[in-house]
Amino acid sequence: MALLAVENLVKDFGGLRANDDISFTLEKGELLGLIGPNGAGKTTLFNCIAGKHPVTAGRIVFDDEDITALKAPEVARRGLARTFQVYAAAGDLTVRENVMVGCFMRTASRRKARERADAILEDLNLTAAAPQYVSELPVAAQKQVTMATALGTRPKLLLLDEVAAGLNPGEIEEIMASIRHIHHDLGVTVILIEHVMELVMRTSDRVIVIDSGRKIAEGLPDEVARDPQVIKAYLGDRYVQEAGGGEAHP
Ligand SMILES: Nc1ncnc2c1ncn2[C@@H]1O[C@H](COP(=O)(O)OP(=O)(O)O)[C@@H](O)[C@H]1O
Ligand SMILES: [Mg+2]
Known part of the structure; x- marks a missing residue:
């Protein structure tokens, strides 16, 4: 199938x-x-x-x-998750918060969403960027964040x-x-x-x-x-x- x-x-x-x-x-x-x-x-x-x-x-x-x-x-x-051709992460949220938005689709717990977001960021070598605002990152890192956010939705x-x-x-x-x-x-x-x-x-x-x-x-x-x-x-x-x-x- x-x-x-x-x-x-x-x-x-x-x-x-x-x-x-x-x-x-x-x-x-x-x-x-x-x-x-x-x-x-x-x-x-x-x-x-x-x-x-x-x-x-x-x-x-x-x-x-x-x-x-x-x-x-x-x-x-x-x-079924997707990223957008035109960059779609929220620039006024931190990287961690962006990924948490994806995670909230699977949990209502802030703690669980944060833990999962941090695990995804670590897995994609983005831990250092976690507290930064997305708008401050280079475009390449922003694109990685959109993928991390999509992963948050499992x-x-x-x-x-x-x-x-x-x-x-x-x-x-x-x-x-x-x-x-x-x-x-x-x-x-x-x-x-x-x-x-x-x-x-x-x-x-x-x-x-x-x-x-x-x-x-x-x-x-x-x-x-x-x-x-x-x-x-x-x-x-x-x-x-x-x-x-x-x-x-x-
Ligand atoms: N929301 C929309 N409203 C009207 N026309 C659209 C819309 N989205 C795409 N199109 C048109 O559909 C065609 C295919 O576009 P698109 O799917 O974006 O192509 P690609 O991603 O392969 O470059 C284009 O002619 C585009 O102008
Ligand atoms: Mg296109």
Whole structure:
């Protein structure tokens, strides 16, 4: 039984079809990469899965339950957490308080929330930042805090929307190490939207490509990188350059 099944999902915004008949399944323990050009509909797909947007058509099944009509807080309570592409931690709270907000979904006890938050921060090497205000931190650390807050909700599935965007190469390595830790050691299933193609290809068990709202490819990272339709739609010269040349050519 798949952890997540998206069946024929359609999402319209007025006359714009942002997600067009998208279907895929995700097994427990997988790390799935979701890629596609800007405006392809990746964030919209996350918003539909996470209950932020009502879907136009189709069905979403999570952990054996139809969650299609559920609202975001109800979806989160079932163990589906997400981070936002646009940075969403509260800058006027400390790092510890931010993570406690996530923990309060599972406990009403302030003491328990604090203990759990501190354990998560230690696990992600963020203990030193715990008393700092989020707004005072570098962007890379802020992104780590959004992941820590999501972990506070004890997710089975974590949706990460471009957490490496805008970071320098060293920071990207750190955040990818955290993602691998969350996936591999904490056993959280992950869907990763990432603009830095090489990261997705290197980290994902499987990759789905969407373009203009449609799923155009799905497979192992190597297979997808060689798919002519994918190269045409998205990867093109940019991936060839980023990968040091040749990689995307058959
Ligand atoms: N809340 C919204 N209202 C109207 N149009 C939207 C909304 N969110 C996204 N869109 C449109 O849907 C399309 C897909 O956007 P998005 O899912 O953000 O793409 P991606 O994350 O792949 O860059 C774009 O044309 C975008 O302008
Ligand atoms: Mg997006």
